Amino acid sequence: MxxxxxxxxxxxxxxxxxxxxxxxxxxxxxxxxxxxxxxxxxxxxxxxxxxxxxxxxxxxxxxxxxxxxxxxxxxxxxxxxxxxxxxxxxxxxxxxxxLVMTRPLSPADATADPALAADATAWLDAFGDVAGQAGADQAAHRDILRRIAHPCAWAVRSRDGRPVCCGLGVMVDRLVGLFDIATRPDHLRRGEARRLCGALLAWGARRGADTAFLQVLAANRPAIDLYERLGFRVAYAYHYRVPAS
Incomplete structure:
Protein backbone atom coordinates (compact mmCIF):
# COMPACT_ATOMS: atom_id res chain seq x y z
CA MET A 1 0.00 0.00 0.00
CA LEU A 99 -11.24 2.06 -4.03
CA VAL A 100 -7.69 1.63 -5.22
CA MET A 101 -7.61 -1.20 -7.76
CA THR A 102 -4.55 -2.92 -9.21
CA ARG A 103 -3.73 -5.32 -12.00
CA PRO A 104 -0.49 -7.16 -12.79
CA LEU A 105 1.06 -6.50 -16.20
CA SER A 106 3.26 -8.74 -18.31
CA PRO A 107 4.86 -8.52 -21.76
CA ALA A 108 1.76 -10.27 -23.10
CA ASP A 109 -0.20 -7.06 -22.37
CA ALA A 110 2.08 -5.03 -24.68
CA THR A 111 -0.10 -5.01 -27.77
CA ALA A 112 -0.52 -1.56 -29.33
CA ASP A 113 -0.05 1.99 -28.09
CA PRO A 114 -3.11 4.24 -27.70
CA ALA A 115 -3.87 7.19 -29.94
CA LEU A 116 -2.22 10.12 -28.18
CA ALA A 117 -2.81 13.84 -28.03
CA ALA A 118 0.25 15.99 -28.66
CA ASP A 119 0.58 17.32 -25.12
CA ALA A 120 -1.29 18.17 -21.90
CA THR A 121 -3.03 21.20 -23.43
CA ALA A 122 -4.31 19.32 -26.47
CA TRP A 123 -5.45 16.41 -24.29
CA LEU A 124 -7.22 18.73 -21.85
CA ASP A 125 -9.11 20.38 -24.70
CA ALA A 126 -10.38 16.94 -25.70
CA PHE A 127 -11.15 16.03 -22.07
CA GLY A 128 -13.08 19.29 -21.61
CA ASP A 129 -15.15 18.49 -24.69
CA VAL A 130 -15.88 14.95 -23.48
CA ALA A 131 -16.52 15.76 -19.79
CA GLY A 132 -18.00 19.24 -20.15
CA GLN A 133 -15.19 20.83 -18.15
CA ALA A 134 -14.35 24.53 -18.49
CA GLY A 135 -13.39 27.67 -16.59
CA ALA A 136 -11.50 27.72 -13.30
CA ASP A 137 -11.77 23.96 -12.81
CA GLN A 138 -10.14 23.34 -16.18
CA ALA A 139 -7.38 25.85 -15.38
CA ALA A 140 -6.58 24.10 -12.08
CA HIS A 141 -6.64 20.74 -13.88
CA ARG A 142 -4.20 22.08 -16.51
CA ASP A 143 -1.77 23.20 -13.81
CA ILE A 144 -1.74 19.72 -12.25
CA LEU A 145 -1.13 18.07 -15.63
CA ARG A 146 1.73 20.41 -16.47
CA ARG A 147 3.46 19.53 -13.20
CA ILE A 148 3.58 15.81 -13.93
CA ALA A 149 7.27 14.94 -14.22
CA HIS A 150 6.82 11.28 -15.22
CA PRO A 151 6.15 9.78 -18.68
CA CYS A 152 2.55 10.28 -19.75
CA ALA A 153 0.21 8.82 -22.34
CA TRP A 154 -2.41 11.43 -23.29
CA ALA A 155 -4.96 9.00 -24.72
CA VAL A 156 -7.97 10.06 -26.81
CA ARG A 157 -10.47 7.99 -28.79
CA SER A 158 -12.39 9.87 -31.48
CA ARG A 159 -15.38 9.19 -33.71
CA ASP A 160 -16.13 11.29 -36.82
CA GLY A 161 -13.38 13.72 -35.85
CA ARG A 162 -14.72 14.35 -32.35
CA PRO A 163 -13.25 12.99 -29.10
CA VAL A 164 -15.56 10.51 -27.37
CA CYS A 165 -13.30 9.02 -24.66
CA CYS A 166 -10.19 10.25 -22.86
CA GLY A 167 -7.79 8.89 -20.31
CA LEU A 168 -4.33 9.51 -18.93
CA GLY A 169 -1.56 7.01 -18.17
CA VAL A 170 1.35 8.00 -15.93
CA MET A 171 4.45 5.81 -15.42
CA VAL A 172 6.10 5.96 -11.98
CA ASP A 173 8.97 3.48 -11.77
CA ARG A 174 7.40 0.11 -12.68
CA LEU A 175 3.82 1.18 -12.00
CA VAL A 176 1.41 2.80 -14.43
CA GLY A 177 -1.52 4.77 -13.07
CA LEU A 178 -4.75 5.36 -15.02
CA PHE A 179 -6.41 8.71 -14.39
CA ASP A 180 -9.29 10.81 -15.72
CA ILE A 181 -11.07 8.07 -17.68
CA ALA A 182 -14.09 9.84 -19.18
CA THR A 183 -16.58 8.96 -21.92
CA ARG A 184 -19.01 11.25 -23.69
CA PRO A 185 -22.52 10.47 -22.34
CA ASP A 186 -23.91 9.56 -25.76
CA HIS A 187 -21.10 7.00 -26.27
CA LEU A 188 -21.44 5.09 -23.01
CA ARG A 189 -21.66 1.27 -23.14
CA ARG A 190 -20.06 1.09 -26.57
CA GLY A 191 -16.71 -0.28 -25.40
CA GLU A 192 -14.83 3.01 -25.81
CA ALA A 193 -13.47 3.12 -22.24
CA ARG A 194 -12.58 -0.58 -22.34
CA ARG A 195 -10.54 -0.13 -25.51
CA LEU A 196 -8.89 3.04 -24.25
CA CYS A 197 -7.94 1.46 -20.90
CA GLY A 198 -6.61 -1.60 -22.70
CA ALA A 199 -4.41 0.62 -24.87
CA LEU A 200 -3.09 2.44 -21.79
CA LEU A 201 -2.25 -0.90 -20.16
CA ALA A 202 -0.40 -1.89 -23.33
CA TRP A 203 1.47 1.43 -23.30
CA GLY A 204 2.61 0.78 -19.73
CA ALA A 205 3.58 -2.84 -20.42
CA ARG A 206 5.64 -1.83 -23.47
CA ARG A 207 7.61 0.49 -21.21
CA GLY A 208 8.32 -2.11 -18.54
CA ALA A 209 5.51 -1.55 -16.02
CA ASP A 210 4.62 -4.66 -14.02
CA THR A 211 1.56 -3.24 -12.20
CA ALA A 212 -1.30 -0.93 -13.16
CA PHE A 213 -3.38 0.98 -10.62
CA LEU A 214 -6.35 3.32 -10.57
CA GLN A 215 -8.71 5.01 -8.13
CA VAL A 216 -12.49 4.87 -8.47
CA LEU A 217 -15.49 5.93 -6.41
CA ALA A 218 -16.98 2.94 -4.59
CA ALA A 219 -20.45 4.03 -5.74
CA ASN A 220 -19.45 3.95 -9.43
CA ARG A 221 -20.53 0.39 -10.07
CA PRO A 222 -20.41 0.57 -13.90
CA ALA A 223 -16.77 1.73 -13.81
CA ILE A 224 -15.83 -0.94 -11.25
CA ASP A 225 -17.48 -3.61 -13.41
CA LEU A 226 -15.43 -2.41 -16.39
CA TYR A 227 -12.17 -2.44 -14.43
CA GLU A 228 -12.90 -5.91 -13.08
CA ARG A 229 -13.47 -7.18 -16.63
CA LEU A 230 -10.05 -5.72 -17.47
CA GLY A 231 -8.50 -7.74 -14.65
CA PHE A 232 -8.31 -5.14 -11.88
CA ARG A 233 -8.98 -6.16 -8.28
CA VAL A 234 -9.47 -4.07 -5.14
CA ALA A 235 -6.23 -3.45 -3.23
CA TYR A 236 -7.61 -1.19 -0.50
CA ALA A 237 -10.18 1.51 0.21
CA TYR A 238 -10.07 5.10 1.41
CA HIS A 239 -12.48 7.90 2.17
CA TYR A 240 -12.42 11.61 2.88
CA ARG A 241 -13.50 13.67 5.86
CA VAL A 242 -14.67 17.19 5.06
CA PRO A 243 -16.04 19.99 7.29
CA ALA A 244 -19.78 19.94 7.84
CA SER A 245 -20.13 23.52 6.59
Whole structure:
Protein backbone atom coordinates (compact mmCIF):
# COMPACT_ATOMS: atom_id res chain seq x y z
CA MET A 1 0.00 0.00 0.00
CA UNK A 2 2.68 2.64 0.83
CA UNK A 3 4.31 2.11 -2.59
CA UNK A 4 1.00 2.62 -4.38
CA UNK A 5 0.25 5.71 -2.30
CA UNK A 6 3.64 7.23 -3.15
CA UNK A 7 3.17 6.46 -6.84
CA UNK A 8 -0.27 8.07 -6.85
CA UNK A 9 1.11 11.21 -5.19
CA UNK A 10 3.94 11.41 -7.73
CA UNK A 11 1.62 10.83 -10.69
CA UNK A 12 -0.83 13.53 -9.56
CA UNK A 13 1.36 16.32 -8.12
CA UNK A 14 0.08 19.17 -5.96
CA UNK A 15 1.36 22.71 -6.09
CA UNK A 16 2.64 22.51 -2.50
CA UNK A 17 3.29 19.60 -0.16
CA UNK A 18 4.52 19.26 3.40
CA UNK A 19 4.56 16.62 6.09
CA UNK A 20 3.28 17.04 9.63
CA UNK A 21 3.89 14.13 12.00
CA UNK A 22 3.59 11.69 9.10
CA UNK A 23 0.47 13.31 7.60
CA UNK A 24 1.19 14.24 3.99
CA UNK A 25 -0.43 17.59 3.16
CA UNK A 26 -1.19 18.32 -0.49
CA UNK A 27 -2.18 21.91 -1.16
CA UNK A 28 -3.45 23.05 -4.54
CA UNK A 29 -6.05 25.38 -6.05
CA UNK A 30 -8.81 22.85 -6.55
CA UNK A 31 -10.07 20.36 -9.18
CA UNK A 32 -9.75 17.19 -7.05
CA UNK A 33 -9.53 16.25 -3.40
CA UNK A 34 -6.60 14.00 -4.33
CA UNK A 35 -4.53 17.17 -4.82
CA UNK A 36 -6.08 19.01 -1.87
CA UNK A 37 -6.01 16.85 1.25
CA UNK A 38 -4.14 15.79 4.36
CA UNK A 39 -3.28 12.14 3.84
CA UNK A 40 -2.61 9.51 6.49
CA UNK A 41 0.56 7.61 5.62
CA UNK A 42 2.32 4.53 6.96
CA UNK A 43 4.42 6.91 9.09
CA UNK A 44 1.52 8.96 10.49
CA UNK A 45 1.58 9.47 14.25
CA UNK A 46 -1.70 9.42 16.20
CA UNK A 47 -3.84 12.38 15.21
CA UNK A 48 -4.14 14.81 18.13
CA UNK A 49 -6.43 17.81 18.52
CA UNK A 50 -3.42 20.08 18.07
CA UNK A 51 -2.52 18.25 14.86
CA UNK A 52 -6.00 18.86 13.43
CA UNK A 53 -5.69 22.53 14.40
CA UNK A 54 -2.31 22.82 12.68
CA UNK A 55 -3.49 21.05 9.52
CA UNK A 56 -6.60 23.23 9.34
CA UNK A 57 -4.39 26.31 9.68
CA UNK A 58 -2.17 25.25 6.77
CA UNK A 59 -5.22 24.88 4.52
CA UNK A 60 -7.09 27.99 5.62
CA UNK A 61 -4.05 30.27 5.37
CA UNK A 62 -4.04 29.36 1.68
CA UNK A 63 -7.77 29.90 1.28
CA UNK A 64 -8.47 26.16 1.07
CA UNK A 65 -11.03 23.97 2.80
CA UNK A 66 -9.32 21.42 5.06
CA UNK A 67 -9.88 17.87 3.80
CA UNK A 68 -8.56 14.64 5.30
CA UNK A 69 -7.99 11.50 3.26
CA UNK A 70 -7.98 8.26 5.25
CA UNK A 71 -6.72 5.06 3.55
CA UNK A 72 -8.06 1.97 5.29
CA UNK A 73 -5.66 0.66 7.93
CA UNK A 74 -3.01 3.38 7.65
CA UNK A 75 -0.85 3.63 9.62
CA UNK A 76 -2.53 0.86 11.66
CA UNK A 77 -6.19 -0.19 11.80
CA UNK A 78 -6.49 1.15 15.37
CA UNK A 79 -4.94 4.52 14.54
CA UNK A 80 -7.06 4.77 11.41
CA UNK A 81 -10.22 4.29 13.48
CA UNK A 82 -9.05 6.78 16.10
CA UNK A 83 -8.31 9.43 13.47
CA UNK A 84 -11.68 8.83 11.80
CA UNK A 85 -13.50 9.07 15.15
CA UNK A 86 -11.65 12.25 16.15
CA UNK A 87 -12.52 13.98 12.90
CA UNK A 88 -16.16 12.85 13.20
CA UNK A 89 -16.35 14.35 16.69
CA UNK A 90 -15.05 17.62 15.29
CA UNK A 91 -17.89 17.71 12.77
CA UNK A 92 -16.09 16.30 9.75
CA UNK A 93 -18.38 14.25 7.54
CA UNK A 94 -17.36 11.14 5.59
CA UNK A 95 -17.40 11.66 1.84
CA UNK A 96 -16.60 9.79 -1.37
CA UNK A 97 -15.61 6.28 -0.25
CA UNK A 98 -13.23 5.10 -2.95
CA LEU A 99 -11.24 2.06 -4.03
CA VAL A 100 -7.69 1.63 -5.22
CA MET A 101 -7.61 -1.20 -7.76
CA THR A 102 -4.55 -2.92 -9.21
CA ARG A 103 -3.73 -5.32 -12.00
CA PRO A 104 -0.49 -7.16 -12.79
CA LEU A 105 1.06 -6.50 -16.20
CA SER A 106 3.26 -8.74 -18.31
CA PRO A 107 4.86 -8.52 -21.76
CA ALA A 108 1.76 -10.27 -23.10
CA ASP A 109 -0.20 -7.06 -22.37
CA ALA A 110 2.08 -5.03 -24.68
CA THR A 111 -0.10 -5.01 -27.77
CA ALA A 112 -0.52 -1.56 -29.33
CA ASP A 113 -0.05 1.99 -28.09
CA PRO A 114 -3.11 4.24 -27.70
CA ALA A 115 -3.87 7.19 -29.94
CA LEU A 116 -2.22 10.12 -28.18
CA ALA A 117 -2.81 13.84 -28.03
CA ALA A 118 0.25 15.99 -28.66
CA ASP A 119 0.58 17.32 -25.12
CA ALA A 120 -1.29 18.17 -21.90
CA THR A 121 -3.03 21.20 -23.43
CA ALA A 122 -4.31 19.32 -26.47
CA TRP A 123 -5.45 16.41 -24.29
CA LEU A 124 -7.22 18.73 -21.85
CA ASP A 125 -9.11 20.38 -24.70
CA ALA A 126 -10.38 16.94 -25.70
CA PHE A 127 -11.15 16.03 -22.07
CA GLY A 128 -13.08 19.29 -21.61
CA ASP A 129 -15.15 18.49 -24.69
CA VAL A 130 -15.88 14.95 -23.48
CA ALA A 131 -16.52 15.76 -19.79
CA GLY A 132 -18.00 19.24 -20.15
CA GLN A 133 -15.19 20.83 -18.15
CA ALA A 134 -14.35 24.53 -18.49
CA GLY A 135 -13.39 27.67 -16.59
CA ALA A 136 -11.50 27.72 -13.30
CA ASP A 137 -11.77 23.96 -12.81
CA GLN A 138 -10.14 23.34 -16.18
CA ALA A 139 -7.38 25.85 -15.38
CA ALA A 140 -6.58 24.10 -12.08
CA HIS A 141 -6.64 20.74 -13.88
CA ARG A 142 -4.20 22.08 -16.51
CA ASP A 143 -1.77 23.20 -13.81
CA ILE A 144 -1.74 19.72 -12.25
CA LEU A 145 -1.13 18.07 -15.63
CA ARG A 146 1.73 20.41 -16.47
CA ARG A 147 3.46 19.53 -13.20
CA ILE A 148 3.58 15.81 -13.93
CA ALA A 149 7.27 14.94 -14.22
CA HIS A 150 6.82 11.28 -15.22
CA PRO A 151 6.15 9.78 -18.68
CA CYS A 152 2.55 10.28 -19.75
CA ALA A 153 0.21 8.82 -22.34
CA TRP A 154 -2.41 11.43 -23.29
CA ALA A 155 -4.96 9.00 -24.72
CA VAL A 156 -7.97 10.06 -26.81
CA ARG A 157 -10.47 7.99 -28.79
CA SER A 158 -12.39 9.87 -31.48
CA ARG A 159 -15.38 9.19 -33.71
CA ASP A 160 -16.13 11.29 -36.82
CA GLY A 161 -13.38 13.72 -35.85
CA ARG A 162 -14.72 14.35 -32.35
CA PRO A 163 -13.25 12.99 -29.10
CA VAL A 164 -15.56 10.51 -27.37
CA CYS A 165 -13.30 9.02 -24.66
CA CYS A 166 -10.19 10.25 -22.86
CA GLY A 167 -7.79 8.89 -20.31
CA LEU A 168 -4.33 9.51 -18.93
CA GLY A 169 -1.56 7.01 -18.17
CA VAL A 170 1.35 8.00 -15.93
CA MET A 171 4.45 5.81 -15.42
CA VAL A 172 6.10 5.96 -11.98
CA ASP A 173 8.97 3.48 -11.77
CA ARG A 174 7.40 0.11 -12.68
CA LEU A 175 3.82 1.18 -12.00
CA VAL A 176 1.41 2.80 -14.43
CA GLY A 177 -1.52 4.77 -13.07
CA LEU A 178 -4.75 5.36 -15.02
CA PHE A 179 -6.41 8.71 -14.39
CA ASP A 180 -9.29 10.81 -15.72
CA ILE A 181 -11.07 8.07 -17.68
CA ALA A 182 -14.09 9.84 -19.18
CA THR A 183 -16.58 8.96 -21.92
CA ARG A 184 -19.01 11.25 -23.69
CA PRO A 185 -22.52 10.47 -22.34
CA ASP A 186 -23.91 9.56 -25.76
CA HIS A 187 -21.10 7.00 -26.27
CA LEU A 188 -21.44 5.09 -23.01
CA ARG A 189 -21.66 1.27 -23.14
CA ARG A 190 -20.06 1.09 -26.57
CA GLY A 191 -16.71 -0.28 -25.40
CA GLU A 192 -14.83 3.01 -25.81
CA ALA A 193 -13.47 3.12 -22.24
CA ARG A 194 -12.58 -0.58 -22.34
CA ARG A 195 -10.54 -0.13 -25.51
CA LEU A 196 -8.89 3.04 -24.25
CA CYS A 197 -7.94 1.46 -20.90
CA GLY A 198 -6.61 -1.60 -22.70
CA ALA A 199 -4.41 0.62 -24.87
CA LEU A 200 -3.09 2.44 -21.79
CA LEU A 201 -2.25 -0.90 -20.16
CA ALA A 202 -0.40 -1.89 -23.33
CA TRP A 203 1.47 1.43 -23.30
CA GLY A 204 2.61 0.78 -19.73
CA ALA A 205 3.58 -2.84 -20.42
CA ARG A 206 5.64 -1.83 -23.47
CA ARG A 207 7.61 0.49 -21.21
CA GLY A 208 8.32 -2.11 -18.54
CA ALA A 209 5.51 -1.55 -16.02
CA ASP A 210 4.62 -4.66 -14.02
CA THR A 211 1.56 -3.24 -12.20
CA ALA A 212 -1.30 -0.93 -13.16
CA PHE A 213 -3.38 0.98 -10.62
CA LEU A 214 -6.35 3.32 -10.57
CA GLN A 215 -8.71 5.01 -8.13
CA VAL A 216 -12.49 4.87 -8.47
CA LEU A 217 -15.49 5.93 -6.41
CA ALA A 218 -16.98 2.94 -4.59
CA ALA A 219 -20.45 4.03 -5.74
CA ASN A 220 -19.45 3.95 -9.43
CA ARG A 221 -20.53 0.39 -10.07
CA PRO A 222 -20.41 0.57 -13.90
CA ALA A 223 -16.77 1.73 -13.81
CA ILE A 224 -15.83 -0.94 -11.25
CA ASP A 225 -17.48 -3.61 -13.41
CA LEU A 226 -15.43 -2.41 -16.39
CA TYR A 227 -12.17 -2.44 -14.43
CA GLU A 228 -12.90 -5.91 -13.08
CA ARG A 229 -13.47 -7.18 -16.63
CA LEU A 230 -10.05 -5.72 -17.47
CA GLY A 231 -8.50 -7.74 -14.65
CA PHE A 232 -8.31 -5.14 -11.88
CA ARG A 233 -8.98 -6.16 -8.28
CA VAL A 234 -9.47 -4.07 -5.14
CA ALA A 235 -6.23 -3.45 -3.23
CA TYR A 236 -7.61 -1.19 -0.50
CA ALA A 237 -10.18 1.51 0.21
CA TYR A 238 -10.07 5.10 1.41
CA HIS A 239 -12.48 7.90 2.17
CA TYR A 240 -12.42 11.61 2.88
CA ARG A 241 -13.50 13.67 5.86
CA VAL A 242 -14.67 17.19 5.06
CA PRO A 243 -16.04 19.99 7.29
CA ALA A 244 -19.78 19.94 7.84
CA SER A 245 -20.13 23.52 6.59
Missing amino acids: PTLEAAAFAAWPSERTLDLRGWHLRLDRGHTKRANSANATAHALPLRETDVDAIEDHFRRRGLTPVFRLPAGLPTPEQAREADDRLARRGYRARDPS
